[in-house]
Amino acid sequence: MEKHPTILGVFSGVLGTILVAIAVWLTVVYTGAYNVAASDQHFDAVRWSFDTTMRRSVASRAGGADLPQNPSENLVAEGAGYYAESCAQCHGGPGKDPAEWSRGMRPEPPHLTEAATEWTGEEIHWIVTNGIKMTGMPAFGGRHSSEEITAIAAFVSALPGLTADDYTRLTGSAQGPAEETPSSDARGPAEPPAEAIQPPSE
Numbered sequence: 001m002e003k004h005p006t007i008l009g010v011f012s013g014v015l016g017t018i019l020v021a022i023a024v025w026l027t028v029v030y031t032g033a034y035n036v037a038a039s040d041q042h043f044d045a046v047r048w049s050f051d052t053t054m055r056r057s058v059a060s061r062a063g064g065a066d067l068p069q070n071p072s073e074n075l076v077a078e079g080a081g082y083y084a085e086s087c088a089q090c091h092g093g094p095g096k097d098p099a100e101w102s103r104g105m106r107p108e109p110p111h112l113t114e115a116a117t118e119w120t121g122e123e124i125h126w127i128v129t130n131g132i133k134m135t136g137m138p139a140f141g142g143r144h145s146s147e148e149i150t151a152i153a154a155f156v157s158a159l160p161g162l163t164a165d166d167y168t169r170l171t172g173s174a175q176g177p178a179e180e181t182p183s184s185d186a187r188g189p190a191e192p193p194a195e196a197i198q199p200p201s202e
């Protein structure tokens, strides 16, 4: 008999707390109280929440990519070519600063030469394939095959040990093959096969 009022009390306490939380949330959303300006830093608590959510989310989802234990120099060079083309503007490279505009992003894309030590190859493969919501980190999975992303992950994992000279050598040697395969774009051929092209009938 005595238990019922207690359970009811706990229930209305929890319900009250949930309603207050919803009210605070809606007030922040509708009043424009939160400053979305990228010229401002996130509050520490907001930054911590995003960062921790991202790290836990990636750690629990990454896996299943078939990454070579000791990637060949060729694979790393192939990855370097893609990296110079699609990543260095935001993440920089050994001896190479990121593009100036990327410093205006929130969160600011980290210099991967250091940040890569914090991630396993499989996590890097997952991040590059899927991107990270609300950060500006794009998903490359739709435009690059899993093999190409394996090459990128092999290169990013190798980044912390590379010098500026290594980077110049690798990106220099990889630019040829990377440019020879512009249709590595997975959206399919942009044009019909050559024999199907007819001169305009006018």
Ligand code: HEC
Residues within 6 Å of the ligand: 051, 054, 082, 083, 086, 087, 088, 089, 090, 091, 102, 105, 106, 107, 108, 109, 110, 112, 115, 116, 118, 119, 124, 127, 128, 132, 135, 136, 137, 138, 140, 152, 156
């Ligand atoms: C338009 C800018 C942009 C481009 C291009 C870009 N990234 Fe990112 N990347 C980001 C941002 C922003 C984050 C999130 C940083 C954060 O949350 O701290 C990020 C995060 C990452 C992370 C996690 C690093 C960390 O410690 O937070 C990895 C790994 C990464 N990117 C790899 C790549 C690779 C490889 C490419 C190219 C295939 C690439 N990115 C292209 C902006 C970019």
